[in-house]
Amino acid sequence: MIEIKALSKQYGRVLALDRLSISVGKGEILGLLGPNGAGKSTALKILSGYLPQSSGEAYIGGLSLREKSLQARALVGYLPENFVAPNELYVVEYLRYRAGLKRITRKQRTAEVLRVMKLVGIEQRAKQRFDALSKGFKQRLGVADCLLGNPPVLILDEPFSGLDPLQRQDFRNILCGLKEEGKAIIFSSHVLPEVEDIADRVLIIHHGKTRVAADVEQLLCINQQVVISTQGDHDENLSRLAECGDELASAVVLRANTFVVDIDVSRRAQCLQQMIEHGISVTGYSISKRDLEDVFAEFVSSAAEVG
Amino acid sequence: MTPFFALLRKELFALGVSPFVYVLLAVWFSLNALLFNISIDTQYIQADLSLLPPYLFGSGMLVWLLLPIFPPLLCLRMFAEEHRVSTLEPLLTAPITDSAVVLAKYFAACLFFLVFWGGLLFFFLLLDMHGATLDWARIIGGFVGSCLLSFLFIATSLFASSWGGNLVLAAGGGAAINYCMLFLPALFQYDDSVLGEVSRNSHLPNLISNGFAAALIDSYAVMYLVLLSSLFLFLTYLRLVSRRWIP
Structure with a gap:
């Protein structure tokens, strides 16, 4: 569903992404890891169609983001790193507006908004404005927005940031449920235990370069x-x-x-x-038991030594 | 068309519930009511009420001093504010074309600006109800001209708003472009050269006062305003779409 081939992104003289290649299939979750400034958000912004790549190709459902951006974007639900919704709209109004943007017909809109609100558990907050929501519910609203129209691909930038342990647990269950539905999910995170729990594969990047891409199980067995x-x-x-x-x-x-x-x-x-x-x-x-934090530290520090 | 109308509705709603927009409306109507009051008290207007419409819809200095400022303030939130608070990213990653984004925002601002000018029609209705004999052709002509001019200023303001998240730059830039379009041609209008000819034909106060407000809806003036608006909308579109072009 998601395929990236030798994707590079340059901001002026800074090479933010250097020939990144990954693919994510249906019902698969890929965790994107890396220290701050590694290029995770840049990669996700390119996949969401917000930024263009400098070179390489990115495909969503077989559609090139460069050539068929509009059609490819229709297949994607994207949660930006700091999700913000307009304050003047209630939760339910915002979702109705977003459903319209995603070409959901007026007849289907109410049912679809209700479906996603139930799915992420924000139906009780339907008549609240964005700034009245807690961080956890704001994130849920962002995910509800992603799920409108039931897109086959989800791109989530730091979906666990700012959530308390209970909210993380809920969120993890939501993501696992979506995986079961066959969605291709790619997400970035600094919360490594969460990645270890829900991701099938991880990609560790540092300074825009791929350090390792492997199944979580495999990765935990290394060394x-x-x-x-x-x-x-x-x-x-x-x-x-x-x-x-x-x-x-x-x-x-x-x-x-x-x-x-x-x-x-x-x-x-x-x-x-x-x-x-x-x-x-x-x-x-x-x-000896290893966790993703050990593996992450190992790969990032070895990259720093090489760099 | 669904994404376009969804965005148009949302923008209209956002304008309709913004306290800042109501402050703008209050200032607009207060100043215009003051101008109306002063104008109606002058003897020569009382002698010939047909001179009143140009004061409110065309040649009044208040119109020219105020009008370039209001559209940039109204359009401030459309791109610059969205950019500043990071709501632009979810919008531009939705399956909506960049041209639809620009047009939906533009038409929302234009429709809302009709409230600004429509309110002034109320003054004339008030006079009509009190038995004054009014030249409605001039009133409607002035109204159409002022609306078209405002739509041009909205296009320039959207362009300035699309520069980034700096609100001062967005408002100041939009107002600066509008004032330049109003007053730069005046500097050359007595020149005998080609520049003078161009200036006379593009001097906006002339187009409004001598055309629309005199009940003369000239196709040249209409086309000039519409094309110039389209140019700035196209520049706004280019600014937005260049994000995807420039790697």
Whole structure:
């Protein structure tokens, strides 16, 4: 549904995006990660049709945003980073106005507005003005706006910003429900646990360049370490580990009788077998838990070192 | 057409509920009522009431001093304010063409400006109800001319409003363009050169006072005002669409 090929964006001399390529299919959620100024919002603004790219191509539902911008925009629901609605309109009036902009006929408008208000849980706020809404309800209104006309593609820029934990939970459920409906969703966020929970894939960008694009599961497995707990004499266990081969010889002491070592997933069972054969009394053999924050910090800091 | 009418309705509604617009209306009607009061008290107007319409709809200095300012203030929120408060991004990412955005905003401002001029017709209705003999051809002519001139100023104001989120620049820029269009041709109108000829033919006070307000609706004047308005609307469109062109 969303396809970007070698997309670049230059602001004067600043290269905000450098040959970015991604694709997001139906029923898939892609999390776009990166530090401030990495180019996330620029990428999403291009995908929403608000900004032009300097080079490369972006397609929504097979339609080029450069050549068929209007038709492509009709397939997209876009939530900008700081969503603001005009203050003079009530929530329900705003949604009716937006439904008109999205070519929803007058007959269908009331039903459609009611549908999206129910979906995001703002029907109780229908007669409130935008500035009277809390941050969470403002975001919900933005999402309701995105969902008008049931577009197959959703582009959400920092949808979790400013939400409290309960609102985040609600919002996560809404996004997961939309994924189930088969929508292609791309969103940027600084709230990494949320990304880890709901995204199928993540794309980490830094200084406009792709650092990594992978499934969340895969990403969390990269550089995973094995924690080995043993019993008996610590020094003896350490010397026996050194005899087990190169992988186990590189074990680092975490504390007495506990060692940490990098072992490839395919080799883990064999290494355990080796340790037992060498008479090491293994009492624990676990995989150290990593989260997206660790992975993100790793990729961004390594990029900073390279940069 | 649905997105166009949706935006037109929203813009009309936004103008209709804006306190600032009501302040503008109050100032407009107060000053025009004052001008009406002063004019009606003068002996030569009392002697010939047909001289009154040009004062309110055409050659009155108040008209020329006020008119260039009001459209920019009215159009301030249309692009500049939307840009400033970030509501322009959701609008321009909706499936609506840039030309429809410009035209919907323009027609909303034009329709609303009819209230400004329509209110002045009330003064003449008041005189008519009190038995005064009025030259309605001049009144209607002056009304049409003033409306067309205001629509031109609305087009220039929209253009100035599209420059960015700076409200001072939007209002000041729009007023500056309007004053230049009013008074620059006056500097050259006694010149014998081609420039003088162009100036005489494009001097807006002349077109209104000697044409519309004298009940002469000249197709040249109508076309001149309509084309000039179209030019500024096109420039506004270019300003908006250039966002997508300039990589």
